Amino acid sequence: MKNKSLSFIVVLIIAAIIVVIVLDYSAKRPDRLGDNPYEYQFDEYKEVDTSLIGYRETKNFPVRDYKPGALDLYDNLLWIAGEQVLQVISLAGVQQMKTEIQGLPTCIEVNDQAVFIGFEDHIKKYSREGTFLAEWDSPGSKCVFTSLASAGEFLFVADAGNRRVLRYNLEGELMGQFEGKAESSAGHGFIVPSASFDLVVNSYDELWVVNPGRHALENYTNEGQLRGFWTAGSMNIEGFSGCCNPAHIAVMEDGSFVTSEKHMVRIKIYDSSGELKTVVAPPRKFLEEGQAPEVVVDENGVVYALDFDRNVIRIFEKNR
Amino acid sequence: MARDKEYNRREFINRGARFTLGLSLAGVGVAAAVNAGSEKYLWQIDPFKCTQCGRCATDCVLSPSAVKCVHAYDICGYCDLCGGYFKPGVTDLDTGAEKQLCPAAAIERKFIEEPYFEYIIDEELCIGCAKCVKGCSAFGNGSLHLQIRHDICVNCNECSIARVCPSDAISRVPASEPYMIKGDFTANESGEAGA
Structure with missing residues (x-):
């Protein structure tokens, strides 16, 4: 009788130990732990007043079979440079051309003379039919080319690695460079903490360069003299967040800018003096902490955004 | 006869204990040598x-x-x-x-x-x-x-x-x-x- 009681107690203790171990293990499973007491909260900035959103997404064109690197719009065609591929599609999404190129491009510029494709540290020139024409030498070490834009006989190149803008002629001869310091006390050269460094040329052949570390858009002469700038640093919808935004810009016919930001991804339109005009796409349209979409805009104000996280070109049109 | 049997059992246990102890020490020594040679x-x-x-x-x-x-x-x-x-x-x-x-x-x-x-x-x-x-x-x-x-x-x-x-x-x-x-x-x- 005594032995029976002892056995029962031992079995009970063993069972209790097993239950505690199982409960401890199941409670400590990564998917069953509670909230993070040190959560980084910025959800309030992801919400956008719907009255500010002036665009809606109308369609999209998936980019299949290759990794896209850059997007341009010229002659009412979308030019997509991707890993080993240069593809051209109409604004309705119909393929016009697809040809093979070497490497993974980071930027592309198309003008009436040629297609210029930028890679990490060099540029290749192609005919508009996709024939390889020339490869330009790298202008030095640490180059990270992130954007191209042409104005007349010049091609401007944003080099994030060296925090400078290079000016080539269209035959690949380096004509000059500047680091944005100018003589203005307001400017401080280009501050480029990451490989987000964009530039555009507007319809008046004016060069605008993003100074991402200052959340600024700066207007330069071809020789690199600062003519004007505006800034908009804020996590609120009126400004640019983080250290390196806007990551991409495009310019509209009237001189307004389409801007695209990374991490808290959002696309907006500012007038030429930096006033927010409208929101094209709020953060909830994109993956959380996603990459900034490359943006281009057509003459009707339709915005085409190359969403790198989803490999798709997304089309946003003005609300009726 | 009974004393012989008891003596033999004790001796068997003593020898067994010594053998087990020796084997354990040797095992620890070998393990230490192997660990010394392998990376932490x-x-x-x-x-x-x-x-x-x-x-x-x-x-x-x-x-x-x-x-x-x-x-x-x-x-x-x-x-x-x-x-x-x-x-x-x-x-x-x-x-x-x-x-x-x-x-x-x-x-x-x-x-x-x-x-x-x-x-x-x-x-x-x-x-x-x-x-x-x-x-x-x-x-x-x-x-x-x-x-x-x-x-x-x-x-x-x-x-x-x-x-x-x-x-x-x-x-x-x-x-x-x-x-x-x-x-x-x-x-x-x-x-x-x-x-």
């Missing part, structure tokens, strides 16, 4: 897998945690507006305590030259919560990241943080390469997408 392993965090869940601060057996924020200065942009230092939405960029993201005030902001600032981690104060890492990864370029400091870590047989890590970012690494510092250690080595 330590726990470490892969910064490219880390999702800044906060469990390094709450689940380490040590208090404060052996996990600390480290700074890859060669990646850092020395930004005036640092996403790892300032709370979201701060516009006046000064060192006011109410503007700092770190709950332990473990980051020192030091002026270098206009408009660059250096951010230095005080490891004595750091609790390994990864709040600054999240801010730096989301709004900067990811130069702040977590590492297990081996001068503090007691190298548990089963790391209690590894057990609860939702992204499997903690694994054993050879003691000859005890840290995975960004810059030296790249996303390609990790097998994860870069920050």
